Amino acid sequence: xxxxxxxxxxxxxxxxxxxxxxxxxxxxxxxxxxxxxxxxxxxxxxxxxxxxxxxxxxxxxxxxxxxxxxxxxxxxxxxxxxxxxxxxxxxxxxxxxxxxxxxxxxxxxxxxxxxxxxxxxxxxxxxxxxxxxxxxxxxxxxxxxxxxxxxxxxxxxxxxxxxxxxxxxxxxxxxxxxxxxxxxxxxxxxxxxxxxxxxxxxxxxxxxxxxxxxxxxxxxxxxxxxxxxxxxxxxxxxxxxxxxxxxxxxxxxxxxxxxxxxxxxxxxxxxxxxxxxxxxxxxxxxxxxxxxxxxxxxxxxxxxxxxxxxxxxxxxxxxxxxxxxxxxxxxxxxxxxxxxxxxxxxxxxxxxxxxxxxxxxxxxxxxxxxxxxxxxxxxxxxxxxxxxxxxxxxxxxxxxxxxxxxxxxxxxxxxxxxxxxxxxxxx
Amino acid sequence: xxxxxxxxxxxxxxxxxxxxxxxxxxxxxxxxxxxxxxxxxxxxxxxxxxxxxxxxxxxxxxxxxxxxxxxxxxxxxxxxxxxxxxxxxxxxxxxxxxxxxxxxxxxxxxxxxxxxxxxxxxxxxxxxxxxxxxxxxxxxxxxxxxxxxxxxxxxxxxxxxxxxxxxxxxxxxxxxxxxxxxxxxxxxxxxxxxxxxxxxxxxxxxxxxxxxxxxxxxxxxxxxxxxxxxxxxxxxxxxxxxxxxxxxxxxxxxxxxxxxxxxxxxxxxxxxxxxxxxxxxxxxxxxxxxxxxxxxxxxxxxxxxxxxxxxx
Amino acid sequence: xxxxxxxxxxxxxxxxxxxxxxxxxxxxxxxxxxxxxxxxxxxxxxxxxxxxxxxxxxxxxxxxxxxxxxxxxxxxxxxxxxxxxxxxxxxxxxxxxxxxxxxxxxxxxxxxxxxxxxxxxxxxxxxxxxxxxxxxxxxxxxxxxxxxxxxxxxxxxxxxxxxxxxxxxxxxxxxxxxxxxx
Ligand SMILES: [Zn+2]
Numbered sequence: 001x002x003x004x005x006x007x008x009x010x011x012x013x014x015x016x017x018x019x020x021x022x023x024x025x026x027x028x029x030x031x032x033x034x035x036x037x038x039x040x041x042x043x044x045x046x047x048x049x050x051x052x053x054x055x056x057x058x059x060x061x062x063x064x065x066x067x068x069x070x071x072x073x074x075x076x077x078x079x080x081x082x083x084x085x086x087x088x089x090x091x092x093x094x095x096x097x098x099x100x101x102x103x104x105x106x107x108x109x110x111x112x113x114x115x116x117x118x119x120x121x122x123x124x125x126x127x128x129x130x131x132x133x134x135x136x137x138x139x140x141x142x143x144x145x146x147x148x149x150x151x152x153x154x155x156x157x158x159x160x161x162x163x164x165x166x167x168x169x170x171x172x173x174x175x176x177x178x179x180x181x182x183x184x185x186x187x188x189x190x191x192x193x194x195x196x197x198x199x200x201x202x203x204x205x206x207x208x209x210x211x212x213x214x215x216x217x218x219x220x221x222x223x224x225x226x227x228x229x230x231x232x233x234x235x236x237x238x239x240x241x242x243x244x245x246x247x248x249x250x251x252x253x254x255x256x257x258x259x260x261x262x263x264x265x266x267x268x269x270x271x272x273x274x275x276x277x278x279x280x281x282x283x284x285x286x287x288x289x290x291x292x293x294x295x296x297x298x299x300x301x302x303x304x305x306x307x308x309x310x311x312x313x314x315x316x317x318x319x320x321x322x323x324x325x326x327x328x329x330x331x332x333x334x335x336x337x338x339x340x341x342x343x344x345x346x347x348x349x350x351x352x353x354x355x356x357x358x359x360x361x362x363x364x365x366x367x368x369x370x371x372x373x374x375x376x377x378x379x380x381x382x383x384x385x386x387x388x389x390x391x392x393x394x395x396x397x398x399x400x401x402x403x404x405x406x407x408x409x410x411x412x413x414x415x416x417x418x419x420x421x422x423x424x425x426x427x
Numbered sequence: 428x429x430x431x432x433x434x435x436x437x438x439x440x441x442x443x444x445x446x447x448x449x450x451x452x453x454x455x456x457x458x459x460x461x462x463x464x465x466x467x468x469x470x471x472x473x474x475x476x477x478x479x480x481x482x483x484x485x486x487x488x489x490x491x492x493x494x495x496x497x498x499x500x501x502x503x504x505x506x507x508x509x510x511x512x513x514x515x516x517x518x519x520x521x522x523x524x525x526x527x528x529x530x531x532x533x534x535x536x537x538x539x540x541x542x543x544x545x546x547x548x549x550x551x552x553x554x555x556x557x558x559x560x561x562x563x564x565x566x567x568x569x570x571x572x573x574x575x576x577x578x579x580x581x582x583x584x585x586x587x588x589x590x591x592x593x594x595x596x597x598x599x600x601x602x603x604x605x606x607x608x609x610x611x612x613x614x615x616x617x618x619x620x621x622x623x624x625x626x627x628x629x630x631x632x633x634x635x636x637x638x639x640x641x642x643x644x645x646x647x648x649x650x651x652x653x654x655x656x657x658x659x660x661x662x663x664x665x666x667x668x669x670x671x672x673x674x675x676x677x678x679x680x681x682x683x684x685x686x687x688x689x690x691x692x693x694x695x696x697x698x699x700x701x702x703x704x705x706x707x708x709x710x711x712x713x714x715x716x717x718x719x720x721x722x723x724x725x726x727x728x729x730x731x732x733x734x735x736x737x738x739x
Numbered sequence: 740x741x742x743x744x745x746x747x748x749x750x751x752x753x754x755x756x757x758x759x760x761x762x763x764x765x766x767x768x769x770x771x772x773x774x775x776x777x778x779x780x781x782x783x784x785x786x787x788x789x790x791x792x793x794x795x796x797x798x799x800x801x802x803x804x805x806x807x808x809x810x811x812x813x814x815x816x817x818x819x820x821x822x823x824x825x826x827x828x829x830x831x832x833x834x835x836x837x838x839x840x841x842x843x844x845x846x847x848x849x850x851x852x853x854x855x856x857x858x859x860x861x862x863x864x865x866x867x868x869x870x871x872x873x874x875x876x877x878x879x880x881x882x883x884x885x886x887x888x889x890x891x892x893x894x895x896x897x898x899x900x901x902x903x904x905x906x907x908x909x910x911x912x913x914x915x916x917x918x919x920x921x
Contacts, residue, residue, distance in 0.1 A: 194623050
């Protein structure tokens with residue numbers, strides 16, 4: 001394998017407290033050294049002057065859709081979208097068909113990812129058999145096959161008893177339980193956040209309590225069982241307060257949020273455009289402020305996209321009938337940089353931490369750093385050039401982005417996965 | 428007065444002067460409806476499609492009569508009885524309709540926002556005949572016309588809308604329309620049928636009917652969808668009727684010359700007593716008459732932009 | 740659209756005299772007022788019809804029924820013409836069937852307004868005759884329509900406008916030729 005030397009970039013590697021100009025030397029797919037003015041011979045030189053060099057980003061909430069929904073996305077297209085966004089590791093959610101509820105599907109995804117994928121893929125296994133929310137899946141076997149967490153994402157675990165048992169059992173296997181926190185009865189077929197905006201648009205509302213109630217229940221069960229519990233796509237001010245208290249108590253509770261929950265609110269929904277429809281829904285401006293504050297204060301542990309590609313037919317239809325979810329891999333860093341770092345909510349290095357080491361820690365993978373000897377997963381970003389988001393340029397099969405047309409800074413220039421260049425902008 | 432917009436989608440987007448124009452035009456059309464030949468050639472040769480995805484005899488018949496009195500050709504497309512829309516996307520349906528070279532599309536749909544989506548996709552004029560819980564602009568306009576005729580003005584009046592505000596497109600259109608024309612709007616409903624954030628629409632919120640009716644010029648009673656009881660939005664029809672049913676006894680709290688309106692069809696003895704519905708304060712029949720005139724006015728004003736075959 | 744007045748072609752007295760003459764001609768041609776009704780085209784034709792009614796009454800001593808038409812819904816240019824005000828109401832307080840209708844307008848130009856008015860009257864019933872009275876005939880006919888009674892022939896160019904002003908609406912009686920500046 002050839003060696004690469006990335007020179008003179010601004011290296012941000014929170015795990016090793018690096019935040020300044022340095023070179024990164026890669027050989028045989030591993031990081032060999034990071035330091036100023038490295039005197040080494042490399043097969044390939046990359047001049048990163050003026051650019052940001054980071055560990056490849058880690059996104060622990062991605063829907064790759066394969067197997068079963070290849071018309072929306074495949075492991076190949078989804079991982080290509082990932083590297084186009086500077087993401088080198090993804091944890092993929094199990095709401096496939098069949099769902100990732102036994103070892104065979106875990107193996108299928110891993111082998112497909114190895115053959116056709118462009119980045120590292122870590123499957124999340126189902127909490128329940130067939131993702132039906134009734135009986136526990138073979139958690140131990142899933143772990144052995146390589147599942148990095150448990151979730152029925154796309155749907156919550158409405159049955160509290162099942163959640164209790166899964167938490168107890170998952171703790172024994174040292175697996176994090178990730179819940180899509182939603183009380184389906186409270187959501188009551190809603191399609192957007194309940195409030196003034198839904199009232200004016202005449203759309204059925206999903207109250208903030210629908211999420212918050214479930215976060216509360218799950219935190220209580222996590223306290224009772226001692227399990228590792230992770231709140232997926234947190235969106236409400238109420239959830240933030242509950243997680244804050246749980247952390248104060250020292251519970252094993254973590255939370256993620258997605259870029260749209262700090263950059264958009266329910267007031268952003270215009271013309272019944274279903275590219276603004278996701279679950280949880282875009283919340284009120286008060287909730288958005290709380291999410292930003294939680295990111296600043298460290299109550300939210302990491303950023304994930306909830307990348308959820310859909311076909312155009314599933315989106316260009318009645319708002320009520322449209323599928324929930326938006327794509328996010330290719331805009332992840334740009335929205336983070338332009339709408340979190342530039343306005344001063346978090347520093348650049350803190351943002352990188354939220355996108356690398358923090359999520360890796362939650363699912364227990366050795367990713368998101370430039371430490372000597374680790375897989376050489378590196379991303380280079382240009383934070384000076386402003387560019388318009390154009391969904392038609394996406395590598396993802398999904399075009400369902402609410403950010404289409406936005407002018408953003410923070411675009412990925414180059415992505416290296418295990419020492420191989422997997423993405424170069426303009427190619 | 429120049430009419431700029433291609434479509435009528437909401438009263439939220441209309442200005443007071445545009446509403447004024449529609450009401451003035453509707454007054455002229457009322458005269459046409461009194462002639463022995465109740466027909467003028469204004470829309471001769473135009474094709475108006477009535478695309479009703481939700482059953483509604485009243486509104487459809489009113490639009491149909493309006494279009495006929497303007498000499499338009501009418502095509503009824505009701506999805507319940509048609510092959511359209513079964514497994515077909517909204518875009519496919521629109522393409523099918525467009526291929527019939529239509530000039531205007533009158534849309535009733537159970538999903539909020541559909542008329543707006545269609546309007547953005549077609550050159551034809553789109554008229555919203557009611558979408559989900561969103562708006563029902565021609566109902567709002569006919570209500571405004573009725574109030575203006577009965578009271579001589581709209582500005583300065585207090586209008587109280589009673590009933591299921593959450594699920595009412597009629598309420599939303601009336602709130603927008605009445606406020607633009609300078610009326611004060613109160614809404615009265617049990618907390619379970621009052622949508623979140625409604626006070627931000629500039630209305631006064633009441634849960635006590637007697638207080639809400641005090642000094643009211645116009646009492647607007649909404650239809651109660653009886654099946655909502657199963658969703659725990661009120662305990663029983665009986666209790667709803669006791670708390671929110673408008674009877675002659677309760678009507679005494681309103682102004683002496685108050686009028687009573689209802690968009691129909693009524694649940695007599697539930698939200699409104701027969702004594703009120705048939706009583707001297709009721710202008711419910713007048714609303715129906717004005718419905719045709721308002722819809723004639725809207726069709727007439729919007730047809731200004733000719734759509735088919737003019738791209739050449 | 741604004742316009743610059745080029746010349747006053749009829750003053751109040753001229754209009755008065757023309758209407759008196761038309762009133763006499765109507766009576767002469769129809770041999771009295773039997774079955775006669777006046778219908779003015781809104782808005783200035785309506786005013787002129789009312790004045791003719793007054794004159795006929797002063798000559799014959801009997802009232803002639805008077806009505807008014809708003810022809811907006813019968814126009815043939817609804818595709819291109821944006822009305823500058825909401826249409827007014829047609830008011831015909833009599834049955835036109837069996838009547839001799841004197842249709843009154845201020846200016847006869849292309850003939851299209853007269854055509855619309857005739858169509859509208861026919862929708863109300865079957866008059867025995869329709870005769871057309873206008874204060875000004877400015878030529879440039881596009882339809883086979885002629886006036887039975889003309890106050891004054893004013894040859895004009897298509898670039899010009901002939902404006903009839905009446906006290907009741909415009910505060911002053913006069914007919915002017917103006918240059919139209921589009
Ligand atoms: Zn989810």
